[in-house]
Amino acid sequence: MEHSTCIVLLILCSKCVGVNIRKIEVPALVEVGTESVVLDCQYNIDIVSPRIGLVMKWFFNGSQGLVYQWIPPMRPQFIGLLKGKVDVNFKISDDPLQAHRAIKIQNPTTDLSGNYTCVVSTFLEEDRQTRTMLVYSTAQNFEFVQEKKYVFLVTLICSAENLYPKPVMSILSKGVPLKQALTEMKMNSWGLYSVTTTAVVHDDDVARPMEEFVCMLSLPPANYTRNKTTVYYPGLMPTAYIAAYEVNKPQERLSNSGTIATACKGLLVFLTLFFLK
Numbered sequence: 001m002e003h004s005t006c007i008v009l010l011i012l013c014s015k016c017v018g019v020n021i022r023k024i025e026v027p028a029l030v031e032v033g034t035e036s037v038v039l040d041c042q043y044n045i046d047i048v049s050p051r052i053g054l055v056m057k058w059f060f061n062g063s064q065g066l067v068y069q070w071i072p073p074m075r076p077q078f079i080g081l082l083k084g085k086v087d088v089n090f091k092i093s094d095d096p097l098q099a100h101r102a103i104k105i106q107n108p109t110t111d112l113s114g115n116y117t118c119v120v121s122t123f124l125e126e127d128r129q130t131r132t133m134l135v136y137s138t139a140q141n142f143e144f145v146q147e148k149k150y151v152f153l154v155t156l157i158c159s160a161e162n163l164y165p166k167p168v169m170s171i172l173s174k175g176v177p178l179k180q181a182l183t184e185m186k187m188n189s190w191g192l193y194s195v196t197t198t199a200v201v202h203d204d205d206v207a208r209p210m211e212e213f214v215c216m217l218s219l220p221p222a223n224y225t226r227n228k229t230t231v232y233y234p235g236l237m238p239t240a241y242i243a244a245y246e247v248n249k250p251q252e253r254l255s256n257s258g259t260i261a262t263a264c265k266g267l268l269v270f271l272t273l274f275f276l277k
Helices: 002-016 260-276
Strands: 019-025 029-031 036-045 055-060 066-070 103-106 114-121 126-136 140-150 153-163 168-173 182-187 193-202 211-219 224-232
Touching: 019 114, 019 126, 036 055, 036 114, 036 126, 140 211, 140 224, 153 168, 153 211, 153 224, 168 193, 193 211
Parallel strands: 029 126
Antiparallel strands: 019 036, 036 103, 055 066, 055 114, 114 126, 140 153, 153 193, 168 211, 182 193, 211 224
């Protein structure tokens, strides 16, 4: 009889001290250089007694990756990956049972990319939700140049540094990737990628009087794409001058059937640069 009464009381008490997560807000995409981001776990608690045993935790990439713990009325604890990377005085609410439910990360870096799980529990109940955040790094030193060492051959070289996540790079002619293009990729000690794509093109395969080549760089998971365009004029003599006449805004492209005046203007720019060398 006493055992049955105890079970009934526990069931009634669990309804009195219920907890559920209403919404978890974790930004899906964050660019390196962002000043701060807030991870917020919004929950409801049905309170009958102030002694509900509330414990709030954040985990990174699984149950072994505890990075945050808050047991009101104590101050929150930042552990492991987040230690030294958050605003320890940040409060999102004046409610003593909600004040430190959120984390304000300062200057997020790519190593903070992953799954974040919010866990809220009382003595009798627990609720959890998970969201993914990607901190991405866009291109630095993004260059697309020409190098001509032989009369009938030009080498197109496209490169970029400090990228995350893994980039995709290609060189296109008339919107089609060059099959002969070779891509080399490296990762540094910070987990950032450097990529270089090279393609050798014969003058016989180039439209006259000129042809545009486009280097396309993208980070697919981050929905990030950037293009650079260079215009090549076949028949020019070999030169050690690498930098070509570049069109940095690919949407302002020259037509393949452009006027002679347009072609001459581009050629004049190239020759001017060459002789200034």
